Amino acid sequence: MEMEKVIEIQHLSKSFGSHEVLKDIDFTVNKGEVVCIIGSSGSGKSTLLRCINLLEKPNGGSIIYNGENILDSKHDIYGYRTKLGMVFQHFNLFNNHNVLSNCMVGQLKVLGRSKEQAQTVAMKYLKVVGMEQYINAKPKQLSGGQKQRVAIARALSMEPDVLLFDEPTSALDPEMVGEVLKVMKELAQSGLTMLVVTHEMGFAKEVADRVVFMDKGVIAEEGSPEQIFNNPTEDRTREFLSRVL
Ligand code: ADP
Ligand code: MG
Numbered sequence: 001m002e003m004e005k006v007i008e009i010q011h012l013s014k015s016f017g018s019h020e021v022l023k024d025i026d027f028t029v030n031k032g033e034v035v036c037i038i039g040s041s042g043s044g045k046s047t048l049l050r051c052i053n054l055l056e057k058p059n060g061g062s063i064i065y066n067g068e069n070i071l072d073s074k075h076d077i078y079g080y081r082t083k084l085g086m087v088f089q090h091f092n093l094f095n096n097h098n099v100l101s102n103c104m105v106g107q108l109k110v111l112g113r114s115k116e117q118a119q120t121v122a123m124k125y126l127k128v129v130g131m132e133q134y135i136n137a138k139p140k141q142l143s144g145g146q147k148q149r150v151a152i153a154r155a156l157s158m159e160p161d162v163l164l165f166d167e168p169t170s171a172l173d174p175e176m177v178g179e180v181l182k183v184m185k186e187l188a189q190s191g192l193t194m195l196v197v198t199h200e201m202g203f204a205k206e207v208a209d210r211v212v213f214m215d216k217g218v219i220a221e222e223g224s225p226e227q228i229f230n231n232p233t234e235d236r237t238r239e240f241l242s243r244v245l
């Protein structure tokens with residue numbers, strides 16, 4: 001079956017000074033696919049996500065979206081960025097806004113939706129993450145797991161083509177990891193396109209369509225969860241897995 005590509009990365013590179021953090025990265029995210037990125041701390045996972053959503057400027061390569069290289073200087077970066085949702089390790093909620101408002105601000109300011117429409121959409125996604133009872137709460141009144149579920153609802157409220165997650169459960173107390181992974185699993189099953197950097201090997205194994213193993217700025221190996229976890233071809237994949245599993 002021919003898959004529809006949402007984002008295609010070609011020869012992407014990124015350096016900080018003389019430190020080459022991403023080296024000639026190639027990979028594709030297809031529509032409806034869940035891709036998990038795994039690898040040691042410092043291997044370049046966050047930098048890759050930050051390059052994809054242009055929080056960092058790549059030094060070279062292409063990011064093809066809708067058939068166009070968005071790194072071309074004449075490209076409309078603003079429009080592209082509204083099509084990507086991002087969920088961060090530390091939630092990055094607006095602390096002075098309540099839950100409902102957190103899910104409306106971007107819709108009002110970036111998408112130009114009406115207040116009424118933004119509220120309807122926000123409520124729809126707050127229900128999806130099970131936080132509709134908390135619309136008037138401020139972030140500081142919520143647990144970490146609840147905050148992250150609101151952050152996911154906020155990202156969904158922008159109705160992005162792909163949702164990027166950077167270790168969404170790493171900052172959570174262990175007892176709250178499950179509720180966030182459960183929401184993410186439901187989103188995956190609903191057909192959302194997701195690119196997830198994670199240390200949760202159980203999640204990657206169970207939910208990913210494809211697993212990408214990064215090591216020292218390169219994609220060392222990628223394949224089905226079955227292949228990566230049960231039958232890796234690279235020594236460094238085996239070595240990494242033996243440390244984390
Ligand atoms: P990971 O998310 O896999 O832990 P990162 O992408 O955060 O890895 O980092 C990869 C490497 O790039 C690390 O050596 C890190 O120190 C370096 N790095 C990341 N961001 C910056 C930055 N803004 N300035 C300088 N070095 C950075
Ligand atoms: Mg990281």
